[in-house]
Amino acid sequence: xxxxxxxxxxxxxxxxxxxxxxxxxxxxxxxxxxxxxxxxxxxxxxxxxxxxxxxxxxxxxxxxxxxxxxxxxxxxxxxxxxxxxxxxxxxxxxxxxxxxxxxxxxxxxxxxxxxxxxxxxxxxxxxxxxxxxxxxxxxxxxxxxxxxxxxxxxxxxxxxxxxxxxxxxxx
DNA sequence: CCCTGATTCGC
DNA sequence: GCGAATCAGG
Numbered sequence: 001x002x003x004x005x006x007x008x009x010x011x012x013x014x015x016x017x018x019x020x021x022x023x024x025x026x027x028x029x030x031x032x033x034x035x036x037x038x039x040x041x042x043x044x045x046x047x048x049x050x051x052x053x054x055x056x057x058x059x060x061x062x063x064x065x066x067x068x069x070x071x072x073x074x075x076x077x078x079x080x081x082x083x084x085x086x087x088x089x090x091x092x093x094x095x096x097x098x099x100x101x102x103x104x105x106x107x108x109x110x111x112x113x114x115x116x117x118x119x120x121x122x123x124x125x126x127x128x129x130x131x132x133x134x135x136x137x138x139x140x141x142x143x144x145x146x147x148x149x150x151x152x153x154x155x156x157x158x159x160x161x162x163x164x165x166x167x168x169x170x171x
Numbered sequence: 172c173c174c175t176g177a178t179t180c181g182c
Numbered sequence: 183g184c185g186a187a188t189c190a191g192g
Binding site: 021022037040 | 174175176178
Binding site: 002003031032034035036037038039042 | 183184185186187
């Protein structure tokens with residue numbers, strides 16, 4: 001199938017509406033998403049009005065990089081590439097967080113040897129943290145050690161034991 | 172592994 | 183001009 005004026009028109013509309021290339025391809029039929037993307041490019045409408053994802057300015061924020069006692073030379077990071085307007089605002093305070101009683105204050109970089117390593121949040125997310133409070137038992141603080149080391153026991157003597165026993169086989 | 176768009180390059 | 187293959191992310 002070729003690109004008739006009609007199909008091109010549909011393509012433009014759908015693309016401007018924010019549909020993904022694969023969705024457009026499926027709707028038009030007879031073309032793959034690659035074909036759609038290729039056409040979109042050729043038509044010169046690569047940018048979008050309503051992108052599903054803001055699409056970061058391709059700017060890698062320099063990691064705070066504040067371990068504990070690492071030398072961490074204050075190296076200057078020069079950006080040879082053009083920084084977009086949005087990227088201009090990136091102060092990166094990176095204050096030395098004090099480890100107190102507030103959970104979730106330790107990042108993977110600031111997590112010290114004696115801090116509770118109970119994970120908080122989505123590990124694949126940027127705001128992933130660890131509990132960070134003082135370790136008490138194992139790698140966890142008092143509170144989380146209780147949660148971590150409380151398998152099956154308690155509650156319903158009947159059945160629970162058998163369940164635990166059967167479960168144990170898989171460990 | 173699913174998805175996204177971007178780019179390349181033989182046709 | 184076309185689009186599959188490939189790349190680079192999320």
